[in-house]
Amino acid sequence: MAPRKLAAGNWKMNGDLAALDQIDAMAEAVKGASCDVLICPPALLIPAMIAKGVVAVGGQDCHAEASGAHTGDISGQMLRDAGATHVILGHSERRADHHETDETVRAKALAAHRAGLIAIICLGETGDQRDGGHTLQVIAAQLAGSVPEGATAANTVIAYEPVWAIGTGRTPTIPQIAEVHARLRADLSDRLSDGAEVSLLYGGSVKGANAAEIFAIPHVDGALVGGASLKAADFLPIVAALDAA
Numbered sequence: 001m002a003p004r005k006l007a008a009g010n011w012k013m014n015g016d017l018a019a020l021d022q023i024d025a026m027a028e029a030v031k032g033a034s035c036d037v038l039i040c041p042p043a044l045l046i047p048a049m050i051a052k053g054v055v056a057v058g059g060q061d062c063h064a065e066a067s068g069a070h071t072g073d074i075s076g077q078m079l080r081d082a083g084a085t086h087v088i089l090g091h092s093e094r095r096a097d098h099h100e101t102d103e104t105v106r107a108k109a110l111a112a113h114r115a116g117l118i119a120i121i122c123l124g125e126t127g128d129q130r131d132g133g134h135t136l137q138v139i140a141a142q143l144a145g146s147v148p149e150g151a152t153a154a155n156t157v158i159a160y161e162p163v164w165a166i167g168t169g170r171t172p173t174i175p176q177i178a179e180v181h182a183r184l185r186a187d188l189s190d191r192l193s194d195g196a197e198v199s200l201l202y203g204g205s206v207k208g209a210n211a212a213e214i215f216a217i218p219h220v221d222g223a224l225v226g227g228a229s230l231k232a233a234d235f236l237p238i239v240a241a242l243d244a245a
């Protein structure tokens, strides 16, 4: 089976109840889309966004435990209980702001799987690592360290997000994205029996204007979109480009 195509939006720490109007504005186009469409808003907006019934809704992080004395954290089970289907894990902003390691991400992914969530595991090199020629080594190590036992195409999505491309308007060249995605596919296929079916997303300054050429790259099955997912007018052209790919 081919990997599922997924257009995923990460609202990060943006959006309020009024921003949910953007979901209404997406309704008709999403209904007609053949790809999966997911938005991961701030946790407080999850129930209200789910109530709209327009897009699949996910969290932006979860704790490695199901419950307990962890002030300020949210568990995978809580996200699932609220109706979320996915959770983003190991985003570079969490790796940087909260010192998350591959080991942390792997533990969180296990917790997400136990809760019945699809874990979107993020990885990507910094600008220095890219300039130093270490990209493939870095992403292979992150993949090996962050993807837990029990991962399958049904419960795991991988998002390649070069740190230097996030929110900068800079994107890697087509051959650079192709090289990384081919390596991710090869490593996943070596490790998982259904590794060929795991959806691989590209993320980092994806816009309507560059989406079609990115989705034409082999082993790019969708995108994890930050800034351009906040407004329907910016996000829908990306969804349309994925549908057409």
Ligand SMILES: O=C[C@H](O)COP(=O)(O)O
Pocket: 010, 091, 161, 165, 166, 167, 168, 169, 203, 204, 205, 206, 224, 225, 226, 227, 228
């Ligand atoms: O999770 C999304 C990524 O960090 C990409 O963000 P961006 O589309 O604003 O560059």
